[in-house]
Amino acid sequence: GDSVTQTEGLVTVTEGLPVMLNCTYQTAYSDVAFFWYVQYLNEAPKLLLRSSTDNKRTEHQGFHATLHKSSSSFHLQKSSVQLSDSALYYCALSERSNYNVLYFGSGTKLTVEP
Amino acid sequence: ETAVFQTPNYHVTQVGNEVSFNCKQTLGHDTMYWYKQDSKKLLKIMFSYNNKQLIVNETVPRRFSPQSSDKAHLNLRIKSVEPEDSAVYLCASSFRDRVAETLYFGSGTRLTVL
Numbered sequence: 001g002d003s004v005t006q007t008e009g010l011v012t013v014t015e016g017l018p019v020m021l022n023c024t025y026q027t028a029y030s031d032v033a034f035f036w037y038v039q040y041l042n043e044a045p046k047l048l049l050r051s052s053t054d055n056k057r058t059e060h061q062g063f064h065a066t067l068h069k070s071s072s073s074f075h076l077q078k079s080s081v082q083l084s085d086s087a088l089y090y091c092a093l094s095e096r097s098n099y100n101v102l103y104f105g106s107g108t109k110l111t112v113e114p
Numbered sequence: 115e116t117a118v119f120q121t122p123n124y125h126v127t128q129v130g131n132e133v134s135f136n137c138k139q140t141l142g143h144d145t146m147y148w149y150k151q152d153s154k155k156l157l158k159i160m161f162s163y164n165n166k167q168l169i170v171n172e173t174v175p176r177r178f179s180p181q182s183s184d185k186a187h188l189n190l191r192i193k194s195v196e197p198e199d200s201a202v203y204l205c206a207s208s209f210r211d212r213v214a215e216t217l218y219f220g221s222g223t224r225l226t227v228l
Binding site for chain 1 (some may be wrong): 118145147154155156157158159162164169170174187204206208210211212213215216217218219220221
């Protein structure tokens with residue numbers, strides 16, 4: 001079945017520095033979309049960005065990610081993190097023929113320190 | 115702006131009791147989902163309904179039973195709760211047939227089983 005792997009459970013970065021959160025996946029389907037969701041403390045997960053196009057960079061709120069089907073990856077990056085970026089980040093995939101059900105990775109908690 | 119409403123926000127109960135959670139969405143979506151977020155923050159799909167019809171039923175214990183009266187409402191009943199049911203239950207909604215469609219989540223119901 002489909003699976004999403006986030007290797008880092010915790011990432012701590014100093015404010016103003018860059019960050020990359022890793023996401024790799026396995027899927028047997030071709031009509032698949034990929035997402036990054038962010039969950040702030042005591043809030044609902046919400047969409048940060050998404051993509052279904054190979055090798056196309058997608059950006060939102062200073063974050064960006066590029067889907068690379070050749071390496072089965074969809075890493076999330078930001079060039080200069082802010083204190084307000086501290087949150088839990090989930091990588092996820094959905095397959096259109098499976099009713100857009102989202103399958104999530106285990107999540108990466110990003111802590112930005114002053 | 116909240117568009118997926120869940121009640122109650124919190125519920126504390128004892129082992130063996132029955133609990134019910136409610137979810138309503140005002141986005142006009144045709145598909146709704148229940149996700150479980152456990153103590154390790156793992157997010158896993160439990161059920162999905164499309165226009166009142168159950169379409170996704172992951173390997174969930176039989177004491178869990180979802181119910182949908184119309185496409186805007188989805189409830190979850192747990193008969194005879196067990197300690198491992200302690201978690202946050204997140205409701206979400208979406209459009210089934212749109213490519214790369216995002217899910218919109220409610221703020222969750224936190225269940226504590228003593």
